[in-house]
Amino acid sequence: MVATRTEVQEVQPISSHKNNYDLNFMRQKIFAYEKTIKDDFNIFKGDLLEREACSFVTSNMNAFLFGLISDSSVKAEIAWSLPYRLKERLHHFDLNKIANMDIDELTGIIKEKPALHRYPLNIAKYLKAAAELLISKYESNASNIWANGASAAEIVSRLEEFKGISHKKAALGSLLLVRDLGIDIKDKENINIAYDIHIRRICLRAGFCSQDTIEDVTMAGKRLLPEFPGRLTSSFWAIGRDICRPTNPLCSECPLDDVCEHNLSLGEDIHA
Ligand code: SF4
Structure with a gap:
């Protein structure tokens, strides 16, 4: 069985470890x-993010999801500033409008200097797809991904459905939700x-x-x-x-x- 998924599994001791330790x-x-x-x-504390950018990704869960998607191949502070910077450039953060944007147009906005990400085309595709999925499956609100007592296993699995979110990032996302945003996820044993x-x-x-x-x-x-x-x-x-x-x-x-x-x-x- 592949252990990266989040089922509860029997945990074996490290029997082959050279050092016997407690x-x-x-x-x-x-x-x-x-x-x-x-x-x-902690990206959300300290000085890594500007106050407005930090406040945006910790108060708007669609922005949080966009930050998580962007958190790849760039410094964390660049990734997690992207939602706020994108909102500034678009003059809105409307999922319907983002979902209906032409990819070249969205790419161009992300690419404007200073570029919001190292890979503007990929991120534009991921964010547009995320907006579409949020609208179709989560009533345009990312907090519905983890609402109603969803388990960590469910949250990770749902996050992995978004383009640009690997298992590693889904695990990070669920950790940030518990640790930094105070979301109550009971089965922490499934947060890897x-x-x-x-x-x-x-x-x-x-x-x-x-x-x-x-x-x-x-x-x-x-x-x-x-x-x-x-x-x-x-x-x-x-x-x-x-x-x-x-x-x-x-x-x-x-x-x-x-x-x-x-x-x-x-x-x-x-x-x-
Ligand atoms: S003691 Fe720490 S620094 Fe040294 S090899 Fe082990 S994990 Fe790495």
């Missing part, structure tokens, strides 16, 4: 580290750790998984924190970016040092 001990270290990074990796370059590198080096596949990394997250694997995303991402770098990892500063297998020959090739 999972609770590891979690305590990670949670302590989580406190130190605070909001450094993100299959991100930094997280993949850590999982391989630490021995949490033996192969760099989305299935293995996802299952590693489920083993480490079965009740909410996605919670590990921010901490692992921060460790991967600042400590477990592709070359010269700073193991002595790493909260995983005590439990890590230190497979340092692995993961050098996993970088942006």
